Amino acid sequence: MINGISPAAQMHAGKCCCGSGGILPPARLQAAGVMNTPGRASMIWVPGGSFTMGSNDFYREERPIHQESVAGFWMDAHPVTNAEFREFVMATGYVTFSERQPDPEQYPDADPALLVPGSSVFTKPAGPVSLRDYRLWWAYVPGASWRNPDGPASTIDGRDDYPVVQITHEDASAYAAWAGKQLPTESEWEFAARGGLEGATYAWGEEFAPAGRAMANTWQGRFPWENLNEDGYESRSPVHAFPPNGYGLYDMIGNVWEWTASYFAPPNGDGVKKSCCMPAEGGAGTGRRVIKGGSHLCAPNYCQRYRPAARLGEPADTATNHIGFRCVVSQAEGRAV
Numbered sequence: 001m002i003n004g005i006s007p008a009a010q011m012h013a014g015k016c017c018c019g020s021g022g023i024l025p026p027a028r029l030q031a032a033g034v035m036n037t038p039g040r041a042s043m044i045w046v047p048g049g050s051f052t053m054g055s056n057d058f059y060r061e062e063r064p065i066h067q068e069s070v071a072g073f074w075m076d077a078h079p080v081t082n083a084e085f086r087e088f089v090m091a092t093g094y095v096t097f098s099e100r101q102p103d104p105e106q107y108p109d110a111d112p113a114l115l116v117p118g119s120s121v122f123t124k125p126a127g128p129v130s131l132r133d134y135r136l137w138w139a140y141v142p143g144a145s146w147r148n149p150d151g152p153a154s155t156i157d158g159r160d161d162y163p164v165v166q167i168t169h170e171d172a173s174a175y176a177a178w179a180g181k182q183l184p185t186e187s188e189w190e191f192a193a194r195g196g197l198e199g200a201t202y203a204w205g206e207e208f209a210p211a212g213r214a215m216a217n218t219w220q221g222r223f224p225w226e227n228l229n230e231d232g233y234e235s236r237s238p239v240h241a242f243p244p245n246g247y248g249l250y251d252m253i254g255n256v257w258e259w260t261a262s263y264f265a266p267p268n269g270d271g272v273k274k275s276c277c278m279p280a281e282g283g284a285g286t287g288r289r290v291i292k293g294g295s296h297l298c299a300p301n302y303c304q305r306y307r308p309a310a311r312l313g314e315p316a317d318t319a320t321n322h323i324g325f326r327c328v329v330s331q332a333e334g335r336a337v
Helices: 082-092 169-178 186-194
Strands: 034-036 042-046 049-053 066-070 073-076 118-122 138-142 257-263 288-292 311-315 328-330
Touching: 042 186, 049 186, 066 186, 073 186, 082 169, 186 257, 186 288, 257 311
Parallel strands: none
Antiparallel strands: 034 042, 042 073, 049 066, 073 328, 118 138, 257 288, 288 311
């Protein structure tokens, strides 16, 4: 808990206000490999197939490597942006989890002073700190939301093409339903992130920065206090700022973590391991969903999760300023989540 309240200390409200739009019919899909849904981002066709999922070389939750198969699907070319999420909110009147009054019954041990709308925000310490205590760089900030992702004094003005953040799994699912889409399963997401490179460490190959080129928005320097900004960004970046992968998908690695539809199951019956780079507690009764891709806070000295195989189990009511999402349109029957 952070100051007696979970980092996602927002009200665990009931059903979302928007109705489901259903899955886009096949007639809407274009044969050219790109689908344009009116008012939404372009989507890229991911052909599906079999691949080696996971990694035996990094964190235990990624083990063991195993074979998976996915059917073809359409995927958003980039994470959902502030502009796209604003369109959804304006059309439906949707209120995100972070903007709602927290329910005291969901957070019985919380400091009453913190039972106000808000969310978790990363703040860079002034100097070196222990890496054992994430409370030194994460805090629950009243007034933080997708509109004010870094706190009430922040804004998304002029950042229409940046990924929307401060989004819980419920918020992402509500947007997907409105758009007639779905959240990807973990298998779909990892297959897409690999961009056709079987078994590669990174989404672009084996070298993290080929010829010195930054391929994704990650942390440079000593986390969490020294950010050298060698890639040009202190925090989040526009969704087209870095090269796409082999399928033409942007920001599959770095910038923001992305929600998936899949429930998190630790390998081999292991207990859930605390996240290395974000607060990990949720409110009462929240299940954990897999997030993928790493973020701009992932660093070599602390969280080497800027890889397709990387995965974390995050409480579904978590919202932070480095978690976003993208959607898919899948024609597969009985998708396992």
